[in-house]
Amino acid sequence: MMKKLVFTTALLGVSGLAAAAPQSATQSAAQSAAFKLPRFETTRLPNGLTVMLMERREVPLISVRAVVKAGAVNDGAQAGLANLTGDAILLGSTKHDKAAIDEAFDFRGALLSGGSATEQTTVQANFAKADAAALLPLFAEIVQQPSFEAAELDKLKNRKVSGLKQAKESPRQVAGTYYRSMLYGDAPYASPAGGTVNSLSALKRDDVRGFHGRYFRPDNAAVIVVGDFDPAAMRTQIETLFGQWRADGPAPQRADYGKPLADKPRVWLVNKPDAIETTFVIGGPGIARNDPDYVPLQVLNTVLGGRFTSWLNDELRVNSGLTYGANSAFAPLAQSGIFTMSSFTASAKTEAALDLALKTYQRLWAQGKEGGIDKATLDSAKAYVKGQFPPRFETGEQLASLLGDMYALDVDRAQIDNFMRDVDGLTPAKAKQLVDKHFPRTNLQMVLVGKADDIRKVAAKYGDVTELEISADGFKPAAK
């Protein structure tokens, strides 16, 4: 039982990356300015593979990950294909079967996982320094020569299908997926990363092999190693293990993955008949991950819904006791992004909570005594964001994940290195400009997951209502 709920990641359901939302802060400008991304080297092998190495000697651990520029946006009509492929990588290589791989990693206390988000698919491992010589070759094998053994693939698929059904037992796990689907309509960014029960069930071994063949190629991938190693020796080992990887034909190109649609206020009411509370997400279009305003917007969002004393949490939780927690976030993707406010409340209090969230949100545009972001509030948010920044990049895994995002989502390292400076540079006047420019003020979009019979009338207050059954396949209304 905690004082606060930390639920940003789960509720957004966007991707681990987008949800790596910024919270943070410091009093001493001098000390915080000292924080820079630790030194690392980036090289490109003749076959096109990007290699990033960052030496860290704190603990005798090594984090390694292969990052491929492909994800749910590349699924097409086969939602869940990238995700299944990312996990299926772990089912063994052409030289070692799944049992052998599992035993090799598990015996050494190593962690090995795969997965896929919206725009990147990763295979990652974390192990003791002393085990690098034994495990790196296996890691290289499964990335480059996965077997996708049929029986194991079937088992994995069945497990994931069960998991998709189970996720709908928890509104918090799926509200963000409905919300993204609502905002992006038929665009690739709407595709649910995990797929749907029907789409996943229909996938075949050849689909997975095809996806791997199209996207797992050295000129579309990076290998990242962070931890306790000798850089020269590690460089040689990575070159040996990945240097023979070959790409056929032209590298995949990115398409237009879509922009959020918010031409009028809309409500998706997702019926969960035994719900005792309403879980809600409200918002509209946001920004891309590499937007030049990304950092100052983290500060502004901190004021609105990014920390405990934020306006949303203060009003919905502290002042009124309507909920255990309320927050907001920009969920950025490579090309565009969405903005969300989210919370939950007892079914009977749905209207009170929604009205209060909307009223609180409008304070961003209020003037003078009525609201707006005054200097003291802004200074506090700036200190908070700076002070909470260094622990976000404390572990090898965190740093490897950051380097992966930089590669897959074109995040410039300047965004990290200039973080403190960009936070410091935010003034009340600039804040006002950024609020007007980036926070969607009208035509708000809303997803409500709850007991429809109890909240149907309330839902109609906020826009055109579309009703969905949570037990139905997928995350959007059935095609008519």
Next chain:
Amino acid sequence: MHGKLVKFAAAIAVTAAASVLAGPAHAAFTADQVRTFTLANGMKFIVLESSTIPNANMYTFWKVGSRNEAPGTTGLSHFFEHMMFNGSKHYGPKMFDRTMEASGGSNNAYTSSDVTVYQDWFPATSLETIFKLESDRIAHLTIDPKMVESERGVVLSERSTGLENSNIRMLMEDLNSVAFSAHPYSWPVIGFESDIKAWTQQDLVDYFRTYYAPNNAVAVIVGDVKADQVKALATRYFGAIPKRAMPPAVKTVEPEQKGERRLFVAKPSATSANLMVAWKAPRADSPDYYALSVLQSVLTEGKTSRLYKALVEKQLATSVGADATDGFDPGLLYVFAVAASGVEGAKVEKALLDEIDNVVKHGISAQELQAVKNKKLVNLYRAQETISGKAQQLGNYETFFGDWRKLFDAPAEYEKLTPADIQAVATRYLKKSQRTIGMLAAKEE
């Protein structure tokens, strides 16, 4: 295990064992880097200087949890934890969080059946502000009746959102009430709804006086600070808070369980059965702790663990897990599994219990034990990769094992275990008469 797997595994096993364990078992820090001092009022501080990032943590462990409650006041420890953020003499309602966040810090707190822990994460330059805030609420908490009322809504929402979103939590709450007939571990840490609605102002005031005495706390500070500076600040801000009588002991001893117990929980939206089996287990500082911890890993940690192979690989379940809460009194070792779509809960239960019987009857292999020893060591590194991980470890060992130094004995404690030791604890604790089996599903089979 399959033949092919054993063969391959054995070949690499030898080198792995040598490579992980033959080297110096260097943790990220050593015992001689840890400084401790105790103020005249009995409040103990543990300090570790660590300058990898310009930040620091302060974790304060209070020996009060739901085991200190009684029917009618269930959930009070947790509710009080919330009230500790709602105003003190120099920092009125909301000012604790506002002050901390304005100086770059964030915080949280948690309550278990045994302890309440406050966690502050902040830039090291804000250390003095943190000491001011923490000491003021311990010395001079004000309990505002208006804040009590709004906080009731928050905790009721916390309770209902947990039940809405987590089947395992719903199941565990009911299972505890069946597994324990007398001991306070029987009720949920968050408390019953009716009790949450019923606290009086006096309950809260009394709670503060009884449990929040400096001599009932241990504070751990890890980060880019100097131990001398911490000691000076601690003395200045906490030193004058008077020592008080230690809280009353928990007297209830759970009577011996005489046979298997069962329960069923209906949740209409459950798409598959959730199974939880819990066995009576000893208190945290039992000599059996390390062997039980290994047993738990053998059963559920990793893709080669017994239950993962027996349930998930065989497509009976989508996930398995285990938990054992550190406690001052004898508690439970929980194992749980979520059935795969279309698989009856009873089938998962049988497979799970068969595997348990297998471990009891035949023990575990040297290879399995070595794998767990390797995991424990690598996990130790992972925990010590962050300043908060270090603070949590030091605080846990000090609180539940009586001495933070025992953290440094852990690798040797694991290393000396044999397969026979693991089978012995499996035989001692994983008995039918000592287990409670809970099932959650849309409807009873």
